[in-house]
Amino acid sequence: MSRIGKKPVTVTSGVTITVSADNVITVKGPKGELKQAIDRDIKAVVENGEVVFTRPTDQIRHRAMHGLYRALVANMVKGVTEGYTKKLELVGVGYKASNQGNLLDLSLGYSHNILFEIPKELKVSTDQQKGENPKITLEGIDKQLLGQVAAKLRSLRKPEPYKGKGVKYVGEVIRRKAGKAAGK
Secondary structure (H helix, E strand, O other): OOHHHHOOEEOOOOOEEEEOOOOEEEEEEOOEEEEEEOOOOOEEEEEOOEEEEEOOOOOHHHHHHHHHHHHHHHHHHHHHHOOEEEEEEEEOOOOEEEEEOOEEEEEOOOOOOEEEEOOOOOEEEEEOOOOOOOEEEEEEOOHHHHHHHHHHHHHOOOOOOOOOOEEEEOOOOOOOOOOHHHHO
């Protein structure tokens, strides 16, 4: 049994949720609006300030979808009320980040700077304090899009295990390896 799927999503004040006939859930809140198409087998009902999801059978596919769509709608409700934030840190000598609007200019030790276009749904800001690593802050209401963009930025220069240089999430612990001298 999906314990996640059984749990109803509570609708906070200021948020409206509508379920259309073609199984598209729309969540509107103070920060914006999100839409999610759900599987035709999973039924969503808005009642008493809660969204309840039901599935027709106990098949593995139905159980998986049950919990998935409940979690996606819960993330949408949190996104339109509070929003999501991801912070990345550039570790390495000469690594820099700057932005003009939603165009991110990264200097990651390659022969050229990388220009990265951030989707218009997200806000980006860069911070470069003296004596600290440059930081990139991404903010948005769509958790999936935010995570995807942050992962793409991290993949431009993944943290390597010997010196720890690269783009990493703030708070991420890099597993470090000993160099050649430790082998003798």
